[in-house]
Amino acid sequence: MPMQPIHRLANLAQRPDGAVEWACPRCGRYLVRYPDTQLVLAAGASDTIHLLGDRYPAAPIDVAAMSEFDQQFLHAHAIGW
Numbered sequence: 001m002p003m004q005p006i007h008r009l010a011n012l013a014q015r016p017d018g019a020v021e022w023a024c025p026r027c028g029r030y031l032v033r034y035p036d037t038q039l040v041l042a043a044g045a046s047d048t049i050h051l052l053g054d055r056y057p058a059a060p061i062d063v064a065a066m067s068e069f070d071q072q073f074l075h076a077h078a079i080g081w
C-alpha cells in the first residue's frame with residue numbers, strides 16, 4: 001500500500017466572522033474553515049493528505065516573537081555594516 005504524501009497547511013488569517021483561512025505552500029490548496037463547515041477554494045494536489053499546521057491558535061504569540069526577533073536581527077545587521 002503506497003503512502004500518500006502529506007502536506008501541512010499554513011494558517012493564513014483569522015476572519016472577523018470566525019472563519020480561519022488555510023493554505024498549502026507546496027501545492028496551492030486553499031480553504032476556509034468555519035466552526036461547522038469547510039470551504040475548499042482551491043483543491044491543490046488530489047492524492048495528498050492535508051493536515052492543519054500547528055500554529056493555530058498560537059499565531060498571535062508567534063507574530064509578536066517574530067517581530068521582536070526581526071528588530072534585533074536588523075539592529076545587529078546594521079552594526080555589522
Ligand SMILES: [Zn+2]
Pocket residue numbers: 007008024025026027028029044045048050
Ligand atoms: Zn498540498
